[in-house]
Amino acid sequence: MAGSVNKVMLLGNLGQDPVVRTSQDGNKIVQLSIATSDRWKDRNSGEQREKTEWHRVVIFNENLSNIAEQYLKKGSTVFIEGQLQTRKWQDQNGIDKYTTEVVLGRFRGELAMIGSRSDSPNISDTQDQISEHNASNEITQKDSNPPMGGAGDLDDEIPF
The missing domain is CATH 2.40.50.140 (Nucleic acid-binding proteins)
Known part of the structure; x- marks a missing residue:
């Protein structure tokens, strides 16, 4: 195997x-x-x-x-x-x-x-912290890892 x-x-x-x-x-x-x-x-x-x-x-x-x-x-x-x-x-x-x-x-x-947010009253604070943490990790990874295949930053707009 x-x-x-x-x-x-x-x-x-x-x-x-x-x-x-x-x-x-x-x-x-x-x-x-x-x-x-x-x-x-x-x-x-x-x-x-x-x-x-x-x-x-x-x-x-x-x-x-x-x-x-x-x-x-x-x-x-x-x-x-x-x-x-x-x-x-x-x-x-x-x-x-x-x-x-x-x-x-x-x-x-x-x-x-x-579940619902009412189950955990401070859940929005945690979600914000997690989002901030993930965003900072993405920025760090983006800065430290060069783009593969020479693609660089791609334009997110659809051309039509």
């Missing part, structure tokens, strides 16, 4: 407020518990059925951690994109345990808040 992909995308609701802790080296780590549900109609009874899966999400990305801590709460609808990782640990009795998590690494991952 030439390569592989480890990508997880979830759209669901938080089952509890974000849990924020700090690592030994001072970095913020946020844990989320996200529920996703599958609904269908039972063929035999005609009743609506639902199955809910719970996903443990860990955010190591500083900017996303700050947003999650400040704006997310139990019941918030979020879109998460990260990588699946399984880690091994020992319980109090020395028995090996395994936990599978969706991880948003320091320089990877995506978090999008879904």
